[in-house]
Amino acid sequence: MSDPEIRTRYLDLLERSLTHTLYAGADAVGYPPRSRIRRLLLRLLRRRGLVPVRILPEQERLQREGRTWPLFAHTMIGVERLNSLRRCVETVLADGVPGDLIEAGVWRGGASILMRGVLEANGVTDRTVWVADSFRGLPEPSSAYPADRGADWHTADYLAVSLDEVKANFVRYGLLDDQVRFVEGWFRDTLPALTAESWAVVRLDGDMYESTMDALVNLYPRLAPGGFLIVDDYAIPSCRQAVDDFRQSEAIEEPLETVDWTGVYWRRGTAASNPASGATNTSDVS
């Protein structure tokens, strides 16, 4: 096999590991139950090493499409969005777009791990992957953001993954080193401090209006021309509104490209075609 073929195969395999789609039907939905009593019961069972699992009839398709909160996968964004992220990173490397890569909202870290994997596969040693999260879940909705009114993601323990757990996931893939930097805390407190970096890829996955807007306001100004701004949650009305408000206030005219049923991106300040929307994967991921 040639070097490019080996690289492609490695990244294909990495994507399948991260999405847990290597094993047919092997993952399951890990949704936390809504009722308090059931949640308590769940905690009790977990302490005994037992995990109740609800296997949906269409689990495999839902997981590939990134519509579930998976039990085992290291990312919930599904095959299409992960593959598109890979193409964005490969494109900025090929085009020499300067800057680091950042994900704001990482959960178990899978999408950030992929970005580090793409750097590794391409022998890139002068770029860093920044991994920004509270590492304790989403914030309570603030009255300053009416679009977030009623949001209850902050009650979902399932979305709270500790920094240690995320680091351990990087270690599983042999991808934790000094090219990975962790930014712990609420975006509103942490992201304004990242003023020394410039970005080639910014990936937003914070679901809420506040989280999306905090990331846009603090990261977009330093996105290099030719860099990608990726939004995971455009199907969520609060996130969509933040993106639309920001694009309008900044008079951003670059077209919003669709990745799948919820993922979108735009490429800053370039009229180049959109390489991130066509499959480069040698394997069938459709």
Ligand SMILES: C[S@@+](CC[C@H](N)C(=O)[O-])C[C@H]1O[C@@H](n2cnc3c(N)ncnc32)[C@H](O)[C@@H]1O
């Ligand atoms: C939907 S999950 C991210 C999924 C992840 N990108 C993946 O690949 O599976 C949302 C994450 O955003 C984080 N988050 C949301 N809003 C935040 C905020 N304002 N500050 C810090 N972290 C936030 C949560 O802790 C959670 O880990």
